[in-house]
Amino acid sequence: xxxxxxxxxxxxxxxxxxxxxxxxxxxxxxxxxxxxxxxxxxxxxxxxxxxxxxxxxxxxxxxxxxxxxxxxxxxxxxxxxxxxxxxxxxxxxxxxxxxxxxxxxxxxxxxxxxxxxxxxxxxxxxxxxxxxxxxxxxxxxxxxxxxxxxxxxxxxxxxxxxxxxxxxxxxxxxxxxxxxxxxxxxxxxxxxxxxxxxxxxxxxxxxxxxxxxx
Amino acid sequence: xxxxxxxxxxxxxxxxxxxxxxxxxxxxxxxxxxxxxxxxxxxxxxxxxxxxxxxxxxxxxxxxxxxxxxxxxxxxxxxxxxxxxxxxxxxxxxx
Numbered sequence: 052x053x054x055x056x057x058x059x060x061x062x063x064x065x066x067x068x069x070x071x072x073x074x075x076x077x078x079x080x081x082x083x084x085x086x087x088x089x090x091x092x093x094x095x096x097x098x099x100x101x102x103x104x105x106x107x108x109x110x111x112x113x114x115x116x117x118x119x120x121x122x123x124x125x126x127x128x129x130x131x132x133x134x135x136x137x138x139x140x141x142x143x144x145x146x147x148x149x150x151x152x153x154x155x156x157x158x159x160x161x162x163x164x165x166x167x168x169x170x171x172x173x174x175x176x177x178x179x180x181x182x183x184x185x186x187x188x189x190x191x192x193x194x195x196x197x198x199x200x201x202x203x204x205x206x207x208x209x210x211x212x213x214x215x216x217x218x219x220x221x222x223x224x225x226x227x228x229x230x231x232x233x234x235x236x237x238x239x240x241x242x243x244x245x246x247x248x249x250x251x252x253x254x255x256x257x258x259x260x261x262x263x264x265x
Numbered sequence: 266x267x268x269x270x271x272x273x274x275x276x277x278x279x280x281x282x283x284x285x286x287x288x289x290x291x292x293x294x295x296x297x298x299x300x301x302x303x304x305x306x307x308x309x310x311x312x313x314x315x316x317x318x319x320x321x322x323x324x325x326x327x328x329x330x331x332x333x334x335x336x337x338x339x340x341x342x343x344x345x346x347x348x349x350x351x352x353x354x355x356x357x358x359x360x
């Protein structure tokens with residue numbers, strides 16, 4: 052239903068029955084128009100988004116608080132800390148590139164990536180296909196969609212989904228303040244571009260992004 | 266009429282080395298109404314590695330607003346600090 056101009060003026064009433072209670076009531080047309088406006092917000096008739104200003108939070112409760120939206124994002128069940136807020140949700144694509152230090156940088160035969168970001172954590176999936184190369188630089192796959200958090204070495208990691216290489220193990224280390232992951236074997240040694248020459252791998256990596264409050 | 270276009274719809278300067286995170290939206294429109302939108306992301310750093318050499322990142326192909334942000338936040342000191350951090354190579358499993 053189209054929006055209706057609302058007369059917000061309340062009607063003053065006086066109780067003459069002897070109760071001594073006076074007050075105001077809302078005009079029936081006012082109430083109808085108000086409810087129509089609320090209805091418009093939810094059925095899409097109103098083009099403008101529903102906005103709250105002045106630093107107001109939005110709370111949805113069912114007995115106890117269930118959802119609270121404030122400047123940190125979406126919080127659940129009475130949480131107040133920024134670290135407990137769902138601050139973001141986004142999906143998209145990214146393109147892996149070579150950050151190994153090879154000169155010139157390798158051009159991957161194929162490189163595709165997707166990401167899913169929930170709050171301050173991001174999951175990236177990717178496939179990289181190496182060209183034929185004898186380069187012995189340690190593999191660093193760049194192009195990550197978000198900057199890795201500035202944190203200690205144990206933040207983040209990943210797993211190998213599949214490779215046609217004959218290497219015996221892979222670990223994925225997101226590098227702090229950068230947008231690449233470093234590949235190691237299970238003994239901590241570096242996996243080189245030559246190790247992956249002509250081969251490909253599929254992997255998933257999780258890391259926290261720069262700016263994370265926890 | 267169907268139309269497909271790309272636009273940078275989100276920019277952020279992130280972290281101590283002023284990484285510039287860029288989200289590019291690919292938008293499909295039909296007679297002015299948006300049918301679909303997808304996102305792709307990339308991040309620019311103040312220096313770019315070529316072999317063992319780092320050079321100032323070339324942003325000449327970037328949109329004007331991105332170039333303006335780069336010019337504003339990427340000082341020589343920031344670039345040097347970024348390279349030093351990337352060259353530490355001390356982030357190894359179990360470290």
